[in-house]
Amino acid sequence: MTAWEGSREKASDGFTGEVAGLELADVIQLNVQNRFSGCITFQYQESKGHVFFRDGQIIHAEEGERVGEEAFYAIVAWPAGQFGLQPNVTTTRCTIQKSCQHLLLEAHRLVDERRAGRPGTSQPVPADASARSVGAGNVLERLRGIPGVTHAVIQGKDGTRVRDDGYEGEALAGQAAYLMLVGSQLGAALRTGDLQRAAVQGTTQHLLLLANKSHYLTVLIRPENEVGVVETEVKKALARGR
Numbered sequence: 146m147t148a149w150e151g152s153r154e155k156a157s158d159g160f161t162g163e164v165a166g167l168e169l170a171d172v173i174q175l176n177v178q179n180r181f182s183g184c185i186t187f188q189y190q191e192s193k194g195h196v197f198f199r200d201g202q203i204i205h206a207e208e209g210e211r212v213g214e215e216a217f218y219a220i221v222a223w224p225a226g227q228f229g230l231q232p233n234v235t236t237t238r239c240t241i242q243k244s245c246q247h248l249l250l251e252a253h254r255l256v257d258e259r260r261a262g263r264p265g266t267s268q269p270v271p272a273d274a275s276a277r278s279v280g281a282g283n284v285l286e287r288l289r290g291i292p293g294v295t296h297a298v299i300q301g302k303d304g305t306r307v308r309d310d311g312y313e314g315e316a317l318a319g320q321a322a323y324l325m326l327v328g329s330q331l332g333a334a335l336r337t338g339d340l341q342r343a344a345v346q347g348t349t350q351h352l353l354l355l356a357n358k359s360h361y362l363t364v365l366i367r368p369e370n371e372v373g374v375v376e377t378e379v380k381k382a383l384a385r386g387r
Contacts, residue, residue: 169221170249170326172228174319177201177245184234189226196220197236203245205238213240214248221252221326222259246319247305250361253326257339287382288362293370294379295350298363307360321363324354344372353379 172185173196180201187194194208194216208216241248285307288297298317299307306318328340345352351366353376362383366375 169223169226169228170323173203173221173245173249174323176230177203177319181230181232182235183230183232184236186229186231187220187223187226188228189223192223194220194223197234197238203241203243203248205236205240212238214243214251217241217248218252218255221249222256244315244319246315246322249319249322249326250300253322253329256329284382287385288364288379291375291378291382293367293375294364295367296365297379300361300363301359317363317365320352321354321361324352324363325356325361344376346372351375355379355383 169187176185176198178201181198182200183198185196185198187196192209195206196203196217197205203217206213206216206220208219211219243251285297285299288294296313296317298314298321300318300321301307306314324343324345325340328343332338332340339356340354341356343352343354348368350368351370351372353364353366353372355362355364362379364375364379366372
């Protein structure tokens with residue numbers, strides 16, 4: 146018996162839906178933002194996985210014989226399937242301590258490595274090495290001083306944010322993680338390779354994402370500002386930081 150079977154009698158209190166392509170990560174992100182507590186069950190063909198949440202934090206995952214991060218990465222790699230949301234299912238296990246955005250970025254990296262024919266590893270770049278590689282402090286100050294920019298985050302491809310431990314930075318990093326996952330799926334479908342730039346224009350804010358081999362830069366922009374104009378200034382700031 147698994148650690149959560151004692152609560153299965155209440156599983157019918159949730160709901161089910163379809164997961165097709167990119168929607169799996171969307172389901173996970175939405176429940177993190179809503180501070181969900183419970184279990185999401187995912188099924189793809191004959192495989193079944195479970196991801197457990199406590200107050201919006203992912204605390205445990207199971208998939209076959211896999212548990213913890215390994216199980217989570219296996220589930221996120223599925224191309225389609227079904228999900229069931231079970232708010233009354235709990236677990237006594239806690240095998241995951243990393244943030245959702247860290248997990249999604251790592252899942253994205255592992256999928257890319259498998260697609261390129263390289264064996265995946267889960268060894269992140271050390272946070273201090275990331276900070277040294279981008280000269281983060283001064284660069285972020287310049288970026289946040291650009292007219293129209295409300296926030297900017299630099300993070301390594303292991304999900305580690307550089308010089309930003311606040312809630313706003315975490316939320317923006319989570320959006321970037323989801324956007325990178327979307328870009329990875331689209332790149333594979335359209336055979337365009339890895340995502341290097343993305344711009345999302347909305348009615349309440351715009352989001353600009355730039356990527357290189359080791360880092361992502363995500364910039365939040367006021368809706369009245371032109372993304373292209375802000376991007377030009379962002380690139381100038383990055384060039385001065387090299």
